[in-house]
Amino acid sequence: MLANHRFPKLPYALVALGALCLLAGSYLGLFVAPPEHYMGNVQRIMYVHVPTAWNDMLALTFAFFCAVMFLFKSDFKWDARMEAAIEVGILLAFLLCCQGAIWAKPTWGVWWDWDPRLTTTAVLLFAFAGILALRRFVDDPVKRGVWSAVATVIAYVDVPIVYYSVRWWNSLHQVQSSPSTVSSQFYLPLRLNAFGVLFLMTGFIMLRARIASRRLASELAPPPQELEGELV
Amino acid sequence: MITALRKEFLLQWRTRAQAVAVFVFGATALLLFSFAIGPNSAALRQHAAGFLWLGLLLSSTLTLSESFLAEMENRAFEGLLLLPVSPRALYYGKAVANAIQLIVLGIALVPVMVVLYDAGTTEIPMLLLVIALGAAGISAPGTLYSAMTSQARAKQTLLPLLLFPLIVPVLLASVKATSLAILGDPMGQATSWILLLVAFNGIYWSLCGLLFDRVVED
Numbered sequence: 001m002l003a004n005h006r007f008p009k010l011p012y013a014l015v016a017l018g019a020l021c022l023l024a025g026s027y028l029g030l031f032v033a034p035p036e037h038y039m040g041n042v043q044r045i046m047y048v049h050v051p052t053a054w055n056d057m058l059a060l061t062f063a064f065f066c067a068v069m070f071l072f073k074s075d076f077k078w079d080a081r082m083e084a085a086i087e088v089g090i091l092l093a094f095l096l097c098c099q100g101a102i103w104a105k106p107t108w109g110v111w112w113d114w115d116p117r118l119t120t121t122a123v124l125l126f127a128f129a130g131i132l133a134l135r136r137f138v139d140d141p142v143k144r145g146v147w148s149a150v151a152t153v154i155a156y157v158d159v160p161i162v163y164y165s166v167r168w169w170n171s172l173h174q175v176q177s178s179p180s181t182v183s184s185q186f187y188l189p190l191r192l193n194a195f196g197v198l199f200l201m202t203g204f205i206m207l208r209a210r211i212a213s214r215r216l217a218s219e220l221a222p223p224p225q226e227l228e229g230e231l232v
Numbered sequence: 233m234i235t236a237l238r239k240e241f242l243l244q245w246r247t248r249a250q251a252v253a254v255f256v257f258g259a260t261a262l263l264l265f266s267f268a269i270g271p272n273s274a275a276l277r278q279h280a281a282g283f284l285w286l287g288l289l290l291s292s293t294l295t296l297s298e299s300f301l302a303e304m305e306n307r308a309f310e311g312l313l314l315l316p317v318s319p320r321a322l323y324y325g326k327a328v329a330n331a332i333q334l335i336v337l338g339i340a341l342v343p344v345m346v347v348l349y350d351a352g353t354t355e356i357p358m359l360l361l362v363i364a365l366g367a368a369g370i371s372a373p374g375t376l377y378s379a380m381t382s383q384a385r386a387k388q389t390l391l392p393l394l395l396f397p398l399i400v401p402v403l404l405a406s407v408k409a410t411s412l413a414i415l416g417d418p419m420g421q422a423t424s425w426i427l428l429l430v431a432f433n434g435i436y437w438s439l440c441g442l443l444f445d446r447v448v449e450d
Contacts, residue, residue, distance in 0.1 A: 123397045124397075129393075134384065138385075139385075146447065147380045150376070150447055154373060154436075155398060162401055164428075168425075168428070
């Protein structure tokens with residue numbers, strides 16, 4: 001059931017491919033693409049910021065999907081995947097907040113602004129960090145899986161509500177651009193980086209899920225009898 | 233469900249000293265918030281709604297974390313689950329009881345707010361509606377999380393950690409609507425905040441009821 005890996009080398013290949021894409025995309029973004037007319041070089045952070053945001057959404061959506069699958073199937077494979085996806089999602093959300101703050105300081109003059117997307121990301125970061133904390137404090141693997149899956153479903157449903165409530169409350173963020181409004185010199189590095197982060201994230205989630213499933217397997221398995229003699 | 237609700241009220245009536253203590257805690261919090269602003273009555277009035285809801289939120293973690301305590305002692309909860317009723321009825325009984333407890337607490341804290349922050353309002357029905365919806369919005373996910381955290385280690389830390397990020401929309405909408413009731417609502421915005429509260433309640437009262445079965449099953 002657990003630790004059944006058809007492609008043992010695949011995550012490493014994905015991480016390598018992701019790193020390559022990120023390097024190429026960042027090179028194009030930093031040295032080839034022209035500076036933006038109004039914001040100048042500061043705008044170049046967009047080449048990592050936007051891909052991070054897209055992929056963070058993907059990672060947490062995957063975590064939600066895993067949570068639902070675990071609640072229906074009770075297969076620990078989904079629990080391990082959920083743990084991995086939440087952890088990587090939190091990492092990306094944290095990066096997102098940092099990049100946003102770095103970009104906001106020269107552009108808006110403040111590190112932080114109570115804009116809907118920024119605030120929603122922060123709320124999301126804390127909500128999912130709380131779920132990881134819950135996982136640390138529950139010893140029974142079955143309860144831990146079910147409870148964190150329930151909490152993941154609840155937290156994920158909250159994301160659009162937080163987004164719209166903060167949007168009504170206050171708004172300042174950039175309007176989203178689409179490829180049709182952006183010149184090709186801008187969107188090639190953006191696309192490359194988006195795939196770079198995507199491959200890197202997928203590789204990380206797979207590796208982390210492996211660790212989680214091995215840990216689970218050791219928790220669920222009875223203690224090995226034959227080892228006792230060697231330990232003494 | 234009605235029986236479950238009656239059981240909750242009986243329990244709460246027998247431990248009414250706890251409710252009084254929570255009220256005193258909330259009032260103390262309101263008093264302390266005013267020290268953060270200083271004796272500036274205009275600023276205090278401006279922030280009164282926020283302070284009221286933060287006070288209520290902090291007090292809610294006390295009542296919510298206590299709410300499964302009686303059942304967890306002596307493993308009485310397992311006995312309740314053995315009864316031929318759906319766990320969902322237990323959840324709704326508990327959640328409604330928590331909501332009513334919070335509503336009473338909220339109503340009790342309003343005079344404290346009015347006196348301390350000079351934040352009187354004539355829109356009493358509006359204020360009551362906001363308190364009812366906000367308290368219900370806190371207790372629906374709060375009761376579910378309380379059922380989980382009461383069985384985990386570090387329960388006192390976990391409940392707010394899980395609950396606070398989740399109810400950001402409730403807090404925002406309640407503070408805004410209360411603030412509009414106190415400071416006046418020339419643009420007629422209060423309705424949209426009330427609708428947001430209604431939507432949040434609708435989603436979480438149904439979702440948490442669905443998920444509760446899985447939380448308590450063994």
